[in-house]
Amino acid sequence: MSEPVLRLQGLRKSFGGLVVTDDVTLDVQPGELHAVIGPNGAGKTTLINQISGLLLPDSGRILFDGADVTALPLYQRARRGLARSFQITSILAGFSVIDNVALAVQAHRGSSFRFFRAASSEEDLNRRALEALREVDLAHRADVQAGHLSHGEKRALELAIALAMEPKILLLDEPMAGAGRDETARLVAVLQRLKGRLPMILVEHDMTAVFALADRISVLIYGRVLASGAPDVVRNDPQVVAAYLGDEME
Amino acid sequence: MVESVAAAAPERGLSRARRADWTLPLLIFVAFAAVPLFGGAASGSYILSLVTRVMVFAIAALALDLLVGFGALVSFGHAAFMGLGAYAVGILAAHGIGDALVALPVALAAAMLFAWVTGIVCLRTRGVYFIMITLAFGQMAYFTASSLAPYGGDDGLTIAARNTIFGFEVLRDDRALYFVTLACLVGAYLLCRAVVGSRFGRVFRGARENPVRMAAIGFEVYRYQLVGYVLAGGLGGLSGFLLANATEFVSPAYMSWQRSGELIIMVILGGIGTLHGAIVGAAAFILVSEWLPEGIYQLGALLQIRSVSDFAEHWKIVFGPLLVLVVLFARGGLIGVGRRILGRSGHE
Numbered sequence: 001m002s003e004p005v006l007r008l009q010g011l012r013k014s015f016g017g018l019v020v021t022d023d024v025t026l027d028v029q030p031g032e033l034h035a036v037i038g039p040n041g042a043g044k045t046t047l048i049n050q051i052s053g054l055l056l057p058d059s060g061r062i063l064f065d066g067a068d069v070t071a072l073p074l075y076q077r078a079r080r081g082l083a084r085s086f087q088i089t090s091i092l093a094g095f096s097v098i099d100n101v102a103l104a105v106q107a108h109r110g111s112s113f114r115f116f117r118a119a120s121s122e123e124d125l126n127r128r129a130l131e132a133l134r135e136v137d138l139a140h141r142a143d144v145q146a147g148h149l150s151h152g153e154k155r156a157l158e159l160a161i162a163l164a165m166e167p168k169i170l171l172l173d174e175p176m177a178g179a180g181r182d183e184t185a186r187l188v189a190v191l192q193r194l195k196g197r198l199p200m201i202l203v204e205h206d207m208t209a210v211f212a213l214a215d216r217i218s219v220l221i222y223g224r225v226l227a228s229g230a231p232d233v234v235r236n237d238p239q240v241v242a243a244y245l246g247d248e249m250e
Numbered sequence: 251m252v253e254s255v256a257a258a259a260p261e262r263g264l265s266r267a268r269r270a271d272w273t274l275p276l277l278i279f280v281a282f283a284a285v286p287l288f289g290g291a292a293s294g295s296y297i298l299s300l301v302t303r304v305m306v307f308a309i310a311a312l313a314l315d316l317l318v319g320f321g322a323l324v325s326f327g328h329a330a331f332m333g334l335g336a337y338a339v340g341i342l343a344a345h346g347i348g349d350a351l352v353a354l355p356v357a358l359a360a361a362m363l364f365a366w367v368t369g370i371v372c373l374r375t376r377g378v379y380f381i382m383i384t385l386a387f388g389q390m391a392y393f394t395a396s397s398l399a400p401y402g403g404d405d406g407l408t409i410a411a412r413n414t415i416f417g418f419e420v421l422r423d424d425r426a427l428y429f430v431t432l433a434c435l436v437g438a439y440l441l442c443r444a445v446v447g448s449r450f451g452r453v454f455r456g457a458r459e460n461p462v463r464m465a466a467i468g469f470e471v472y473r474y475q476l477v478g479y480v481l482a483g484g485l486g487g488l489s490g491f492l493l494a495n496a497t498e499f500v501s502p503a504y505m506s507w508q509r510s511g512e513l514i515i516m517v518i519l520g521g522i523g524t525l526h527g528a529i530v531g532a533a534a535f536i537l538v539s540e541w542l543p544e545g546i547y548q549l550g551a552l553l554q555i556r557s558v559s560d561f562a563e564h565w566k567i568v569f570g571p572l573l574v575l576v577v578l579f580a581r582g583g584l585i586g587v588g589r590r591i592l593g594r595s596g597h598e
Contacts, residue, residue, distance in 0.1 A: 103453070103464075106452065111449075114449040118444075
C-alpha cells in the first residue's frame with residue numbers, strides 16, 4: 001500500500017467524564033473516499049474537528065502529508081491543504097457567493113496584507129473561484145448574496161469553498177445535512193465527479209449516498225471504531241448491523 | 251429582484267452600485283469645501299472653527315467605523331488615540347518643537363504604538379469583553395494624562411502656537427487649517443474605502459461575519475484584526491493632531507470615556523458600516539449639540555414663554571431622547587433614512 005495522505009493514531013478526546021473519541025486509528029489513502037458513519041453522538045463531528053484543528057485531541061497523533069500536525073491550529077492546517085466543510089452551514093452570509101469562494105482562493109495565493117487594490121476585481125482570484133463554483137454547479141449564482149441561497153445551494157457553496165483552497169484532502173462533515181432529495185442527488189453527483197481526484201473523509205447519515213460513494217467505510221460507535229473495511233464487508237458485518245445499520249437500512 | 255439583475259449583468263450591476271456609492275461622499279466633501287466660501291470666509295470666524303471641529307471628529311469617527319462597522323470590534327477607548335495624537339503635539343510644543351514634520355509622525359506613531367500594544371491584549375477577547383477592555387485601556391490613558399503634572403495635569407496644556415510646516419506658519423490662518431483638515435478627511439476616507447475593498451479588507455470583513463470559517467480557509471484572523479486596529483489608531487492619532495492644532499489646547503478630557511462614547515454615537519447616528527455615515531454622524535452630533543441650546547432659547551423667545559427659554563441650559567434633556575429616537579426608529583442611521591427616502595422616490 002502507498003503512503004496514506006492522512007493517518008490518525010490512537011486519537012483520544014473526552015469532555016469531562018464523557019469519552020467522545022476513544023483510541024481512533026484510521027487512515028486515508030491517496031484518492032480514497034473514506035466514509036465515517038455511526039449513530040448520532042458517536043463522535044463523528046468531534047473527530048472531524050480534531051482532524052481539522054478546531055479541537056485538540058487529549059492524546060494520539062494526526063499525520064498529514066508526511067508531517068505531524070497534531071498541535072497545529074486550524075488556520076495552519078488549512079494552509080497545508082486540509083479543507084473541511086461544516087455540518088452546520090458556515091459561510092459568509094453577507095458576502096456574494098463568488099467573494100466567499102474568492103476569499104478561499106486568496107488565502108492560498110499571495111499575501112492578504114494588500115491594502116489598496118480592490119480584491120473583488122482581481123481576475124485571477126475570480127477565475128479560480130468561478131472554476132470551483134462550476135465544479136459544484138453554482139456558477140450561475142456567483143453574484144447572489146450567499147445568505148440568500150437555498151439550503152442545498154449553501155451546502156454546495158460549502159463544498160466550493162473547500163475546493164477553492166487547493167486541498168490535499170477534503171473533510172466533509174455531513175455535506176448533505178438538511179438537503180432535499182433532489183439536492184442530495186445533485187451533491188452526490190458532484191462528489192462522484194470529484195472522487196478519485198482528491199482523497200476525502202465523508203461523514204454522512206444518508207446511507208444510500210455513503211454506499212454509492214465510499215471506497216472504505218469506518219463505523220464509529222461511542223467514539224470507537226467498531227468496524228472498518230470495504231462497503232460490502234461493513235454492510236454484512238453482524239456487529240455493525242446490530243449496532244447501527246439495522247435501523248438505518250430499513 | 252436586485253439579485254436577478256446582478257446575476258444577469260454582474261459587471262454592470264456592480265459598477266452602477268459603486269457609482270451610486272460615490273455620489274453622497276462627493277456631495278459631502280463639496281459641501282465642506284464650499285463652507286469657507288459662504289459667510290465664514292474670514293479667519294477666526296465661528297463657522298470655520300466649528301466645521302473644522304466637525305471634520306476633525308469625522309476622521310476619528312471614520313476610523314471607528316472601520317472597526318465597528320467592518321470588523322464588529324466595538325472599541326470603547328477610541329478617544330485615547332485622539333488624546334495621544336493631541337498630547338504628542340502639546341508635549342512637543344512644550345519642549346519647543348513646533349513643526350508638523352516632527353509632531354505629525356510622533357502623533358501617528360504614539361497612537362499606533364498604543365493601538366498595537368493594547369490591541370494585542372484586547373483582540374484576544376470578544377464582544378462585551380472587548381468593549382470593557384478597550385474602555386479600561388482608554389481610562390488608563392485618561393488617568394495617565396491627568397497625572398502628567400509637568401504638562402498641565404487635570405487642567406490640560408495650552409499650546410503657544412499651531413504647528414509650523416517646514417518652519418512656515420501656514421496653519422496660523424484658520425482657512426489654511428480648515429483646508430488641511432479637509433484634505434486629511436478626504437485622504438482618510440479614500441484610504442478607508444480602499445482598505446475595505448482590498449484583500450486585507452475582505453479578510454477583515456470576513457472575520458466580522460464568521461471567524462471560524464475564516465480560520466478554516468487558512469486565515470489567522472487575529473493578525474488582520476490587529477493591523478486594522480493599529481490603522482484605526484493611527485487615524486485617531488491624526489485626528490488628535492488636528493484637534494490640538496485647531497484648539498491650541500490639549501486636555502485629559504480628550505481621552506475620557508464620554509468622548510469615546512460620543513464617537514460611537516456619531517458612528518451609529520450616521521449609519522454603521524458606510525464610512526461616509528460616520529462623517530454625517532459627526533457633523534450631526536456636533537452641530538446639533540452646538541445649536542440645540544440656542545435653538546431652544548430662540549424658540550422660547552419666539553413663543554414668548556420664559557420657561558422654554560430657561561430650559562436652554564438643560565438642552566441635553568432634549569438631545570438624549572433625540573439620539574435614542576434616531577437609534578430606535580432610523581435603522582441604518584441618518585444615511586439609512588436618506589437612502590430610504592431617495593430609494594422610494596426613485597422607484598415610483
